[in-house]
Amino acid sequence: MAHYSNSDLFLVTPLVYGVVGAMRKFLDLPRRLPGWNRALNWIWVPGAALFLAAQALDLKTTTLGDVYWLLSLGMIMAVLLALRDYRPARSLLLAMAPFVVYKLVEYVLETPEGKIPKQYDAALDTTQGFVIIWLITFIFIARSQKKQLEKERVLREEEEKAKRLIEAQNAQLEHLVAERTAALTNQAEELRAALTELKTTQAQLIQSEKMASLGELTAGIAHEIQNPLNFVNNFAEVSAELVTELEEEREKPDRDLELEADLLADLKQNLQKIHQHGGRAASIVRGMLEHSRQSSGERVPTDLNQLADEYLRLAYHGLRAKDKTFNATLKPxxxxxxxxVEVIAQDLGRVLLNLLTNAFYAVKKRQEQGEPGYAxxxxxxxKRVGSDVExxxxxxxxxxxxxxQAKIFQPFFTTKPTGEGTGxxxxxxxxxxxxxxxGTLAVESREGEGTEFIISLPA
Structure with a gap:
């Protein structure tokens, strides 16, 4: 059985100091328990004192190593008890408990010569194996828990940051609204005098303002690149962990070549995924920049078949970028x-994109209802209808x-939940x-069955 002599004490002291140092870093003791952290800086002192005393007094006992071990384990257990509200610390406490009990039993059974009676040898050997497996298992559990807690902490910080940003923007908007309201109130008398002139240009001004707002909303679709970028970041993080595991495996004297091959295969697959999603992000950016360009306002002969097909794909892939699980049948x-047909292609494209986005939203909502057999x-x-094109x-x-349906074309009217539609x-x-x-824009719909929008343009 394992025990420590006076000469072992010289080796045990730095080992204990290393184990305690790793625990201090893992549990972030400088921040959580600064007092204990300072005390553990001197964990080597009892070991050094015992070693010097044994050398000076020429002590023959072989239990000094066990005494120092038990003293060190006691301090570690005390730290873990002090941090019992921290999940990884609780897991380490569970990991250490059987080991401490085992060491106490070994210490009690040990003879004055530092040996274990033969009748207990087999039982202690079995117990030692169980204790080591238990210790390693719960150390891995604690490591996993710490990673999860760190992810949750980062997420909370991001949410708090976003919340503070929204609050600041709301405060700024309220301030701007208040200033604008005051300015409009002061200018009311002046505006009355100009009201007659403004009425003649009002329709053009409202249309121009709406188009500018629509352009900004359309350009905002570029947030869809966040999805492929998230994939890139996640696969990069996993790849870094695979490289670390591979380096650790290569440093082992007994290398597992099969494990190394698996790690390299996983790393190659991750790099392929990074390339794939990076290309997807670049494609989305190009499409959004093209779509958000300022309209020239000039009508040009346009192939409506090509235009409709282009925006059908754009709307579908735009939704797929947000929800990879969504699939739909496209029927051009x-x-x-x-x-x-002479049209303003960018403006008509915005109309098609809006109608198609709403269509995909509607079928997705119906699919989420879990209707059997629904596709x-x-x-x-x-098609050409007389002198018009539909x-x-x-x-x-x-x-x-x-x-x-009676209100569907009214400004700011929307059937979508708050935050999902502007109306x-x-x-x-x-x-x-x-x-x-x-032209004309009409709607035909039956609740629970579907909707059809009909655009009619002069040919």
Whole structure:
């Protein structure tokens, strides 16, 4: 059985100091228990004192190593008890308890010559194996718990930071609103005199302001790159851990070549994922920059089939960037004989993107209801109808009651939950089609079955 002589004490002291140092760092004692942390700086002193006393007095006892071990273990258990509200410390306490009991039993059974009676040898050997496995298992559990707590701490800090930022922005907005209200109040008399002149330009000003707001909202879609960037960051972090594991394995005298091969394969796969999601982020940025460019306001002959197909894909992949689990059937049905139509392509594209985004939102909501056999489907079709061209956007989503259809094109009216819709999308789309292109925008919907929007434009 393992025991420590006077000469062993010289080796045990730095070992204990190293173990205690690792525990201090793992439990962050300088911050959590500064008093205990300072005391543990001197953990080597009892060992050194025992060693010097044994040498000076020429003591023959072989229990000094065990005494120092038990003293050190007692201090470690006291620290863990002081930190029992900290989950990793509780796990370490559970890990250490059987080991301390084992050492106490060994110390009690040990003869004055430092040996263990033979009748207890087999039992203590078995117990020692169990204690070591138990100790290692709970050390890994404590390490995992600490990582999880650290992630939760970082998340809380980010949430608090975001909350403070929102509060600051709200305060700033309230201040600006108050200033603007005061300024408008003071200018009321002056505005009355100019009211007649302003009425003639009011429609153009409102349309211009709405288009500017829509451009800002559209450019904001670029937040979708956060998803592939999160994948890049996560795979990079995991790759760093794999490299560390590989380095540790290579330093072992008995290397596990199969484990090294597995680590290299995982590392290669992670790098491929990083490349894939990095390319996805770059693709999203290019698409959003193209979409958010300022409209020239000029009508040009445009292939409506190509335009509708482009925004069908953009809307679908935009939602897929947020929710990888979402899938839908796309049904384009384009009239091949459709001639080019003079439209403002970017403005009409915004209309299509808004209608298609709403369509995918509706089918996703219906899918989340868990309806058996339901298959989300969104279709876009074009055709020539007399002197007009029709674009139809249809979905088999949740549909709308008649009371909602009557208000659907009103500014700031939305059926989406707070924070998910501004209520301007369909209002702006209606203005673009009717005022900007001289066409019509109508809706047909049945609650629980689906919705169809019909854009009619002069050919």
């Amino acid at each position: 049905d384009f009239d091949p004989s459709l001639p080019p 989300p489907t969104v279709s876009v079709s074009t 674009i139809r956007v249809r979905d088999n989503g949740t549909g709308m009651p008649e009371s909602v 301007l999308g369909l209002s702006l789309s209606y203005d673009i089609v009717t005022q900007g292109h001289g």
